[in-house]
Amino acid sequence: MIRIVLISVMASVVFTFASSELLRRTGSVVAFAVLVLFIAIGIVFDMLGAAVMSAQEAPFHSMASHRERGAAEALRLLKNAEKTASICNDVVGDVTGIVSGATAAMVASELMITFSIESVLLQLLISGAVAGLTIGGKAAGKTIALNNSTAIVIKAGKFINFFHLKK
Numbered sequence: 001m002i003r004i005v006l007i008s009v010m011a012s013v014v015f016t017f018a019s020s021e022l023l024r025r026t027g028s029v030v031a032f033a034v035l036v037l038f039i040a041i042g043i044v045f046d047m048l049g050a051a052v053m054s055a056q057e058a059p060f061h062s063m064a065s066h067r068e069r070g071a072a073e074a075l076r077l078l079k080n081a082e083k084t085a086s087i088c089n090d091v092v093g094d095v096t097g098i099v100s101g102a103t104a105a106m107v108a109s110e111l112m113i114t115f116s117i118e119s120v121l122l123q124l125l126i127s128g129a130v131a132g133l134t135i136g137g138k139a140a141g142k143t144i145a146l147n148n149s150t151a152i153v154i155k156a157g158k159f160i161n162f163f164h165l166k167k
């Protein structure tokens with residue numbers, strides 16, 4: 001549990017630092033892109049967590065026996081499904097949700113300063129949009145993950161394999 005807390009704190013610090021540095025040096029368009037990126041990262045990791053929890057090992061054993069790239073890594077994800085889902089859903093998913101909320105507040109503040117707008121309505125619209133995109137995206141992502149768990153887990157395995165080969 002302490003390990004998860006430390007990973008969460010570190011991830012939050014890294015994401016918050018990255019977003020604040022990017023937002024400080026860029027304009028509104030990039031700020032929105034960063035915000036959308038955080039929401040997308042949260043949705044993708046939430047999908048992966050759901051896919052790992054619902055996928056069956058059998059197809060991956062077959063892929064691994066045929067030496068398909070990423071199959072061994074996918075099996076490792078499945079054998080550690082509880083930890084994988086916890087990191088994907090609870091750590092990355094929740095941290096990106098928190099950071100996207102903070103980023104949305106920074107974007108709203110920046111827009112209010114840039115355009116001399118003093119409106120709570122702007123903050124409400126931005127935070128509502130972020131919440132809607134995040135919650136709706138995660139709900140849709142879970143449905144996709146449950147229906148395509150094998151494909152999602154093998155793609156994650158191939159992604160991990162790609163970085164292992166780069167070492």
